[in-house]
Amino acid sequence: MKEFGYQRVFDVPGAVALLGADPEARCLGGGTNLVDLMKAGVERPGLLVDVRELPLDGIEFTKGGGLRIGATVTNSDLAAHPEVRRHYPALAQAVLAGASGQLRNMATVGGNLLQRTRCGYFTDLARPCNKRTPGSGCSAIEGEHHNHAILGASSHCVAVHPSDMAVALAAFDAVVHYETADGPGELPFAEFYLPVGDTPHRETALPSGALITGITLPPLPVAATSRYRKVRERASYAFAIGSVAAALDVRDGIVNDVRLALGAVASRPWRALAAERVLTGGPAGAEAFAAAADAELAAAEVLPHNGYKVTLMRNLVVALLTELAEEAAR
Amino acid sequence: MALSTSSAITLNINGEKHALPVDHRTTLLDALRERLDLTGTKKGCDQGQCGACTVLIDGRRAVSCLQLAVAAEGREITTIEGVADGETLHPVQQAFLDLDGYQCGYCTPGQICSALAVIEEHAAGWPSAASADVRPEAGVPPLTPEEIRERMSGNLCRCGAYVSIVEAVARAAAVHEAGSAQGIGTQGIETPGLEAGAAGSVGTEGAA
Numbered sequence: 001m002k003e004f005g006y007q008r009v010f011d012v013p014g015a016v017a018l019l020g021a022d023p024e025a026r027c028l029g030g031g032t033n034l035v036d037l038m039k040a041g042v043e044r045p046g047l048l049v050d051v052r053e054l055p056l057d058g059i060e061f062t063k064g065g066g067l068r069i070g071a072t073v074t075n076s077d078l079a080a081h082p083e084v085r086r087h088y089p090a091l092a093q094a095v096l097a098g099a100s101g102q103l104r105n106m107a108t109v110g111g112n113l114l115q116r117t118r119c120g121y122f123t124d125l126a127r128p129c130n131k132r133t134p135g136s137g138c139s140a141i142e143g144e145h146h147n148h149a150i151l152g153a154s155s156h157c158v159a160v161h162p163s164d165m166a167v168a169l170a171a172f173d174a175v176v177h178y179e180t181a182d183g184p185g186e187l188p189f190a191e192f193y194l195p196v197g198d199t200p201h202r203e204t205a206l207p208s209g210a211l212i213t214g215i216t217l218p219p220l221p222v223a224a225t226s227r228y229r230k231v232r233e234r235a236s237y238a239f240a241i242g243s244v245a246a247a248l249d250v251r252d253g254i255v256n257d258v259r260l261a262l263g264a265v266a267s268r269p270w271r272a273l274a275a276e277r278v279l280t281g282g283p284a285g286a287e288a289f290a291a292a293a294d295a296e297l298a299a300a301e302v303l304p305h306n307g308y309k310v311t312l313m314r315n316l317v318v319a320l321l322t323e324l325a326e327e328a329a330r
Numbered sequence: 331m332a333l334s335t336s337s338a339i340t341l342n343i344n345g346e347k348h349a350l351p352v353d354h355r356t357t358l359l360d361a362l363r364e365r366l367d368l369t370g371t372k373k374g375c376d377q378g379q380c381g382a383c384t385v386l387i388d389g390r391r392a393v394s395c396l397q398l399a400v401a402a403e404g405r406e407i408t409t410i411e412g413v414a415d416g417e418t419l420h421p422v423q424q425a426f427l428d429l430d431g432y433q434c435g436y437c438t439p440g441q442i443c444s445a446l447a448v449i450e451e452h453a454a455g456w457p458s459a460a461s462a463d464v465r466p467e468a469g470v471p472p473l474t475p476e477e478i479r480e481r482m483s484g485n486l487c488r489c490g491a492y493v494s495i496v497e498a499v500a501r502a503a504a505v506h507e508a509g510s511a512q513g514i515g516t517q518g519i520e521t522p523g524l525e526a527g528a529a530g531s532v533g534t535e536g537a538a
Contacts, residue, residue, distance in 0.1 A: 005333025006354045006400050028401060035357070035396045036377055047333055048354070050401050076390070080456045082466040089464050096459040100484020101447065103378060105390040106397070236459065236483035 001038050005047040009054060012179050012213060018049050020181040020209035027051045027211065029072060030106035032099070033115040040123045042116075042132055051110070056213055059084065065219035071110030071212045075099070075165065078109060088217060090226035090245045091168040097230040098164040100237050110212035112165050113176065113192070114204070117267075118239055119159035120144060130156045131200040146305040147241050150297075150313075152266040157200030158303065160264050161193070162239050167263035168228055170271045171245040174217050178210040185210070193268030200267065222249040222257040225328065229320045230263070231312060240264035242312045248324040250284040260321075262296070262313055272296040275317065284325040286318060293317040339403040343368065344412025352399045359383045359394035362409060370410035370439050374486070381485035384440035385409050391447035393484075410439035413446065421509075422446050422502040431498035433489035441485045445499045448481045449473075449506050473503045 006028075009015040019025050024046030028034060037043040056070035059081050067083060078084060079095040099107065116122065121129045121139040128137035140148055140158050148158040166189075174189045187205055194202055206212070217223075226247035232238040243263035249256045258279045260272040275292035282288050293314040300310050340349045341361065348366055359376070362368040362385075374382030376395045383394040386408035413420045422445050425431065432438045452473050457464040460480035461471050471477060478499045479492070487495060 001355045003335035004354055005335060006337060006398070008401075028398070030396075031398060031401070032378055032393075032396050035398060038355075039376070048398075048401075052401070076451075076456070079464075080454075085457070085464045085466050092457065092464045093459070096457065096461075096464070100381065101451065101481055102381060102384055102391045102393045102444065102484045103396075105387075105447075106392050236480050 001041070002044045002046075004038075004045055006050065007047065008050040008052075012054060012056070012211065015049055015051055015054060015211050016179050016181050016209065018047070019211055022047050023208065025049055027110070027114075029108035029111035030074070030103070031111075032103045032107045033111065037116060037123070041125055042123055051211070052108070056110075062216055062219075067217045068214055069109055069217070070214045072108045075104035075107045075109070075112060076101070078165075079104065086224070088168070088172060088220070088223045088226065090171065090223070090228040090247060091165070091217075093228035094164040094168040094230075094243075094245060097228060097240075097243070109165070109215065112163055113212060113215075115163060116203075117159035118162045119148065122159060131159060134199070134201045141303065144305075145303045146308075147239070147264065148303060148306050149266045150300040150302050150306060150309045151262070151270055152196060152268070153301065154196045154198065154200070156198050157196050157267065159200070159267060161266065161268050162264075163269065164228070164230060164240065164243060164263060166269040167243055167261045168226075168245040169215065169217075170269035171226070171247060171259040171261035172217050172220055172223050173259075174215045176206075176215050177213045178206055179213050180207055180210045184213070189269075190271060196267045203267075220247070220259070222247045222259060225249060225324060226259070227320055227324060229316055231316065242309055242316055244313070244316045244320050246317070246320045246324060248284070248321055248328065250325055250328040253284055255279045255282055255284050255288075258321075260292075260296075260317065262317075265309060265313060272317075274298075279321075284321075284328075286322060289318045289321040289325075290314065292321075337400050339400055341366075341399065341402060341407060342405065343407045344409060354398065354400050356399045357395055358385070358397040358399045358402045358407070361399040362394065368409050368411055372436055372439055374437065374440075379486075380437070380440075381444060382437050382440040384443040384485065386443055386447060389447075389450070391444050408443070410443060413442065420446070421505040422449070422498070425498040425502040425505070426495070429494050429498040429501060431491060431495045432487070433491050437485060437487045437489075441482070441487065441495055444482060444485045445495075445502060448478070448499060449503045451481070452477070452503065453506065453510065473500060475500065478503075 026045035028048040028050045056072045079092045085092045127139045176187045228245045230243040245261045247259040262270040275296040278292040278295045336353045372382040374380035378393045378396040385394045455470045
């Protein structure tokens with residue numbers, strides 16, 4: 001591991017001053033991903049700015065009735081919070097589906113958003129990886145890629161985003177708030193993660209030196225009937241090979257409102273807008289659910305070893321929407 | 331400006347203060363084992379994947395291999411050496427002993443520290459991925475074997491002693507519940523801040 005400086009910060013202006021002055025500075029939240037990548041030599045910061053003492057650890061209602069979640073709220077506190085569980089249950093379920101109890105106690109909301117892919121080539125310094133070393137090539141396309149992207153990838157990178165939490169945030173139209181030396185800013189979730197294109201090393205639209213201060217969730221009545229379903233290669237404590245966050249409001253058998261996002265299929269949490277358009281105003285039944293999944297997955301491009309994900313995601317979407325519809329009918 | 335890459339820190343471990351200089355790269359795990367002779371905490375994968383190095387930080391379980399020592403300054407750390415009350419084993423330790431919740435024993439300190447926290451987290455009403463309904467109205471399900479397996483999934487046991495580990499955690503949880511019902515509380519370990527949503531109390535956010 002490369003040597004580095006360490007500075008604990010207690011207020012946001014102090015943090016953004018340090019981050020803005022040193023391009024090699026990185027925020028240290030729980031460190032569950034960053035410290036691991038530093039040990040591997042993938043991350044080589046010159047300065048760690050420890051943000052855990054910042055006054056950003058609260059969850060509160062916004063004036064409009066949504067929720068504001070501070071950047072240093074731990075994953076555990078987010079998932080345990082009664083208002084999160086009541087108004088956005090799929091978000092609590094998504095967080096609980098990720099990592100382990102130990103890691104959720106350490107990991108923060110801001111860090112979760114910025115975690116890096118678990119593509120094995122990203123951490124293998126002996127192999128080319130465009131995300132780690134731009135221009136070096138992608139080892140996964142002709143190598144090990146059974147858990148790689150089927151949507152929105154490029155010939156430069158086929159890695160998937162590992163976060164469960166972010167899938168629920170994508171479904172619920174979260175907004176990411178940040179602060180730089182020039183003042184505050186915000187990014188709608190749909191614009192937070194950048195398309196892969198030929199710059200897989202550039203993952204977010206955050207300006208240089210920005211500190212994530214929190215996220216806001218809009219008031220979203222349909223989110224109260226939401227659910228997160230994750231498929232992985234063992235029963236617990238593993239990254240997804242496919243996941244779905246869904247919220248559904250059915251009235252008289254007709255889909256009044258729906259939110260759908262897919263995980264482990266793309267370089268970013270994948271909001272399934274095409275599927276939502278098919279569903280909205282139509283019947284809440286298995287045929288319509290399958291048609292919606294097909295509409296979203298029509299754009300899928302598979303590699304030799306990840307084609308199963310198309311079937312998996314179709315089945316997951318249909319199963320989860322069916323569960324929510326049956327629950328609404330009771 | 332040349333940044334210092336080391337710091338003189340004081341770690342609060344099992345109620346005792348330890349002053350030591352550390353290279354910033356030092357993990358809490360390495361500080362405990364290599365610098366402070368607290369070798370009860372074990373190094374398994376050193377990547378946050380096995381849970382052997384689990385300790386309690388401010389009452390919450392954490393993997394000490396991904397925790398930088400310098401960032402642990404000012405926090406209360408409990409290791410396996412601080413779990414028993416003198417010669418009297420903690421009920422979780424006693425349950426692991428009575429029910430053979432181990433074979434080689436290498437993962438056991440981490441399993442026990444994790445189990446202590448699992449029982450407190452459950453008592454505080456935290457749901458898990460095994461809970462069918464996470465909405466607060468649903469309440470928290472009992473600590474069934476399925477719940478214990480999910481909540482303990484961050485601790486691997488290469489000997490495969492899981493069957494006995496689940497039984498030991500269940501027994502310790504029952505002892506804890508009986509103790510709580512009689513108002514005698516739990517022995518030894520302080521676990522503050524575990525009320526559901528404690529750190530996220532509505533309306534407490536300070537910054538704009």
